[in-house]
Amino acid sequence: MLIRRLHSSIQSFGKIVPSNLKGKKKSSQEWLTRQLNDPYVERAKIMNYRCRSAFKLLEIDQKYSLIKPGFTVVDCGAAPGSWSQVAVKHSNADGSKQGMPKGMVIGIDLLQIYPIEHATLFGNMDFTKPENQDKIRAQLGERRIDCILSDMAPNATGVRYLDQENIITLCYSVLRFAILMSSPNASLLMKVWDNAEVSVLEKNIQKYYTHVKRIKPSASRSDSAENFLLARGFVGIER
Known part of the structure; x- marks a missing residue:
């Protein structure tokens, strides 16, 4: 049930575009953008897991x-x-x-x-x-x-x-x-x-x-x- 609820909640996330990427390498920009838009990352924080x-x-x-x-x-x-x-x-x-x-x-x-x-x-x-x-x-x-x-x-x-x-x-x-x-x-x-x-x-x-x-x-x-x-x-x- 936990996994099903998580999957359904993913649909409600809109894409976040970070505003502090100036001067960062392209790979770093892509990683940061992906992290910010990854619902598993946020869910891991909420549930006190060390990573997604x-x-x-x-x-x-x-x-x-x-x-x-x-x-x-x-x-x-x-x-x-x-x-x-x-x-x-x-x-x-x-x-x-x-x-x-x-x-x-x-x-x-x-x-x-x-x-x-x-x-x-x-x-x-x-x-x-x-x-x-x-x-x-x-x-x-x-x-x-x-x-x-x-x-x-x-x-x-x-x-x-x-x-x-x-x-x-x-x-x-x-x-x-x-x-x-x-x-x-x-x-x-x-x-x-x-x-x-x-x-x-x-x-x-x-x-x-x-x-x-x-x-x-x-x-x-x-x-x-x-x-x-x-x-x-x-x-x-x-x-």
């Missing part, structure tokens, strides 16, 4: 029920923290749903992440480094992961094929970790950019999950090459 990307996860979770009370969630590429904020609430890591099991949320990012109550965050850490994955394992203890999220993306180089190769490399690092650490029937959600290798990645994921599909939530900008691969029903290495 929260609504991507909210929409996906509303449709597919990825995160439930008691779930253990690992958020890769967590900064600034909006997905971890959603995960804390939906997994009941904050204990707000009395009588329901409490979950655990762990976030990691190359950037610093300001603290989020009831989440364990590893800032300034590269997820792809084995020693940092070991830190996540140590934090998990005996727990297995019920849902792995990845909104990771490499810094753009401006070279299309290289950028595409880099994000696919990140995806495989998440997939390897998921195969080793997921609980039975766990889910995996990862960001990709449209390119020929995504289909190959999708087929590889299908070896370990019963359902895999490519999705693009409404909060993902229409002019973006961004998509998400959603895998559900982790079955492990042997099928």
